[in-house]
Every structure is written in C-alpha cells, then in structure tokens.
Amino acid sequence: MRRHQQAVFNAAYHMLGDVRDAEDAAQETFMRAFHFFGRYDPDRPLGPWLKRIAVNVSLNRLQAEKPAGPLDEDAAPLPDPNPGPEALAISRGRTDRIRAELLRLPPRYRAVIELRHFQDLSYEEIARELGCPLSDVKSDLFRARKLLAERLKDLT
Amino acid sequence: MTHLTDSQLNEYLDRALGRSERQAVEAHMAGCGECRARLAELQRLFASLENLPERKLQSDLSAGILERLFQDAPSPRPAPRLWTPAFAAQLGLVLGAWIWFCMQAAKWAVPFLTASRFLRIAIPPFRLPIPNLSAVLTISKSLITTPPFPSFSLAFPAFTPPVFNPASITVPALPLPTAGLAGIAVCVLALGLVGNSILLRRPPEVEQ
Numbered sequence: 586m587r588r589h590q591q592a593v594f595n596a597a598y599h600m601l602g603d604v605r606d607a608e609d610a611a612q613e614t615f616m617r618a619f620h621f622f623g624r625y626d627p628d629r630p631l632g633p634w635l636k637r638i639a640v641n642v643s644l645n646r647l648q649a650e651k652p653a654g655p656l657d658e659d660a661a662p663l664p665d666p667n668p669g670p671e672a673l674a675i676s677r678g679r680t681d682r683i684r685a686e687l688l689r690l691p692p693r694y695r696a697v698i699e700l701r702h703f704q705d706l707s708y709e710e711i712a713r714e715l716g717c718p719l720s721d722v723k724s725d726l727f728r729a730r731k732l733l734a735e736r737l738k739d740l741t
Numbered sequence: 742m743t744h745l746t747d748s749q750l751n752e753y754l755d756r757a758l759g760r761s762e763r764q765a766v767e768a769h770m771a772g773c774g775e776c777r778a779r780l781a782e783l784q785r786l787f788a789s790l791e792n793l794p795e796r797k798l799q800s801d802l803s804a805g806i807l808e809r810l811f812q813d814a815p816s817p818r819p820a821p822r823l824w825t826p827a828f829a830a831q832l833g834l835v836l837g838a839w840i841w842f843c844m845q846a847a848k849w850a851v852p853f854l855t856a857s858r859f860l861r862i863a864i865p866p867f868r869l870p871i872p873n874l875s876a877v878l879t880i881s882k883s884l885i886t887t888p889p890f891p892s893f894s895l896a897f898p899a900f901t902p903p904v905f906n907p908a909s910i911t912v913p914a915l916p917l918p919t920a921g922l923a924g925i926a927v928c929v930l931a932l933g934l935v936g937n938s939i940l941l942r943r944p945p946e947v948e949q
Contacts, residue, residue, distance in 0.1 A: 587803055594798045608802060615806045683789055701755070702790045708757060727751045734786045 589635050590615075596636040599699050600643035602688035610646060614639040633704060637714050640699050644715075647692035679740060686736045694729035701726055745769055745776045754783055831936045838929045 590611060597610035617638050618625070625634055687695060693715075700706045700714060708726075712719045745753075745766060752758050753766045770777050 587801065590802045591795065591798050594802070595795050598796050599793075604796070604799065607796075608798075608800075608805075611802055612806050612809060615802070616809055619810060679789075680794060683793055698790070702787070708755070723748065723751070727747050730751065730783060730786055731747060733790075734782050737786065737789060738782070740789070 589632050592632055593635050593639045596639035596699060596703065597643045599684075599687060599703060600640060600647065600692070600695050602684060606646070607643075610639060610642045613642050617642065636704050637700070637706075640696050640704070641714070644692055644696045647695075682740060683737065686733055689736070690729055690732060693725050694732070697722055697726040698729050698733075744773065745779075747779075750776070750780050750783055754780070754787060828936070831933060835929050835933045838925065842926055 593614050594607055594611040597614065598604065598607035601607050601610060614635060618635055625631070687698065690698065696715060697711055700711045701708075706714065708719055708722050711726075712722045715722070749758070749762075749766055753763065758766065770780060
C-alpha cells in the first residue's frame with residue numbers, strides 16, 4: 586500500500602486538483618482494490634492497475650459533482666478577469682499553470698489525458714478502461730490536447 | 742495543398758499509425774511548414790505534460806485506509822449457534838423424557854419404534870414427533886407377549902442366541918396416569934420449542 590500510494594495519489598490529483606480530495610480518492614481507490622482484488626491479474630504489475638482505478642474513482646467523483654456535464658469544452662469555467670490572490674498564486678509558476686489548465690478541462694478529457702500521458706495506455710486500453718468506443722477516446726484526447734495547446738501557448 | 746488532419750498528427754506522435762501512414766505523414770511534413778509548426782506545438786504540449794512534477798503526498802494514507810476498511814466491513818452476524826452445550830442438554834432432556842415416557846408406556850420395544858418414527862418425522866430438524874399413543878401401545882403389547890426375535894440355531898458352530906425377554910428390563914415404574922404423562926410430554930415439547938426459539942433468535946445488530 587505504502588509503495589503505491591504516491592502514484593495513486595498523483596493520478597487522483599491530476600484529475601481532481603485538490604490535495605484533500607485526491608487523498609480521499611486515493612483511499613477509496615485502495616478500498617476498491619481490496620474489494621475487487623479478485624479481478625486483478627497477478628501476472629501484470631499492480632501499480633498501473635491501481636492508477637487506473639484511481640482515474641475511474643476520480644472521474645466518478647467529478648461526474649457526480651456535475652452529473653449533466655456534457656463533453657463541451659465551452660462549459661469549462663473561464664479564467665477570472667480579476668484574479669484574486671488565490672488565483673494569482675495558482676498561476677504563479679509554470680507547473681501550477683499546466684495543472685490549472687488541466688483542471689479546466691471537462692472530466693472525460695482529463696481522464697484520457699491522464700491515462701494516455703501519465704499512464705501510457707494505448708487508445709484501445711483507454712477505451713476498455715473507460716468503457717467507451719475507440720472513436721470517442723481519440724476524439725476526446727485530440728480535443729483535449731488542442732485545448733491545452735491553445736491555452737498554454739503563451740507559456741512557450 | 743491538403744494539410745494533415747489533427748488525427749493524423751496526434752496518432753503520429755502517439756505511434757499509432759502503420760508504417761505506410763507514418764511514412765506518408767513524414768513525407769508531407771518535409772515539405773509543409775504549417776504542419777511542422779502544428780506538430781511542434783503538440784510536441785511542446787507532450788513535453789510539458791511529461792515534465793509535470795509529481796505532487797508529494799503529505800501524509801501516509803495507509804492508516805486511514807485501514808480504518809475505512811474496518812469501518813466498511815459488514816458487521817459480523819454470527820450464525821445461529823445450534824450445538825451449544827445448553828442446546829445439547831436441552832435436547833438430551835427432551836430425548837430422555839421421551840424415551841422414559843415410551844418405556845413407561847410399553848417397556849423396551851417402544852423406544853426403538855419411536856426412534857424409527859422420530860427419524861421419519863423429525864425432518865425438518867426442529868419438528869418434534871407427536872406419538873400415536875394407541876398405535877404404540879398396541880404394537881408394544883404384541884411385542885411384549887411374543888419374543889421380538891425368533892430363536893434360531895446355526896449349524897456350525899452350534900449357537901443359540903439368548904431369547905431376549907423384555908419383561909426382564911427393569912424400568913423405574915411410576916404409576917402416573919396417561920393424562921399426566923401426556924401433560925409431561927406436552928410440557929417437555931413446549932420447553933423444547935421455547936428453548937429453541939431463545940437459542941436461535943437473531944442477535945441484536947452491533948452498533949457502529
């Protein structure tokens with residue numbers, strides 16, 4: 586448990602963007618892993634399996650918060666024109682800026698980015714993990730990248 | 742000039758294209774600055790994501806996980822304890838009273854008859870047998886007046902089994918009337934049923 590908790594926490598943190606929420610999601614991930622341990626294939630490494638559960642747990646949480654959320658990037662919150670001290674602190678560094686832009690993505694986009702870029706899953710594996718068609722995975726991933734690239738253009 | 746699609750650029754970077762498609766994309770980019778710029782933009786994004794540092798976990802989660810595991814575990818609900826010493830004693834008491842009653846009624850043959858009857862009737866297990874007293878008495882009287890087993894002899898070796906005389910069995914004789922015996926039997930049966938219901942009652946839920 587201790588060996589994998591950092592990676593599981595980070596997978597949840599990429600999706601949720603809040604330390605407390607990510608810790609809670611990581612705990613839930615381990616709970617689910619214990620509960621569904623019969624589904625784990627012992628011939629494969631445990632870490633990636635746990636991280637995939639963490640993404641699903643986080644995605645469920647995000648979708649529960651916003652159940653009717655369409656996969657519409659326009660629905661993502663726009664940046665505050667008069668950012669307060671908290672928003673300024675978030676956008677201070679490059680890392681924080683990337684994290685903030687990731688969190689502005691719709692939950693499904695965050696999930697495909699996490700699974701492709703941070704967990705190195707193929708399109709087919711992502712489709713299997715999220716239970717959606719391959720075409721949806723590609724469409725979500727490419728749109729998410731396009732949005733991120735546009736929003737982070739000023740960083741380069 | 743037809744530019745590469747977003748899908749082609751993404752799949753190129755994800756190494757999801759076949760060999761011929763990959764070569765076609767590379768051939769196009771060699772002569773198209775716009776597509777090279779789009780690809781470079783995507784590559785920068787890939788690098789930004791790849792270089793995103795891990796957030797350090799502030800505290801060990803294992804204690805909280807273990808606590809939640811114990812909290813979420815279903816409260817243990819013990820199975821009904823059937824073969825407790827109290828139940829065994831109660832069962833022995835009921836069976837003993839039953840056998841005594843049968844022996845009182847018809848000396849030695851009746852317990853065997855009622856035992857076989859018990860085995861036939863006592864399924865499901867918590868149903869206690871109800872004796873057919875008149876039938877038991879009739880059968881037992883006939884057994885008492887005639888030996889239960891015919892005497893026989895074996896050719897070799899010569900052996901004569903002893904004739905078992907049921908009248909020789911000494912049973913504590915209590916001159917109780919039939920109504921009294923029936924009353925005792927009913928009380929014993931009632932005690933058995935009440936005892937069963939107490940012993941097998943559902944335990945109260947353990948509060949979390």
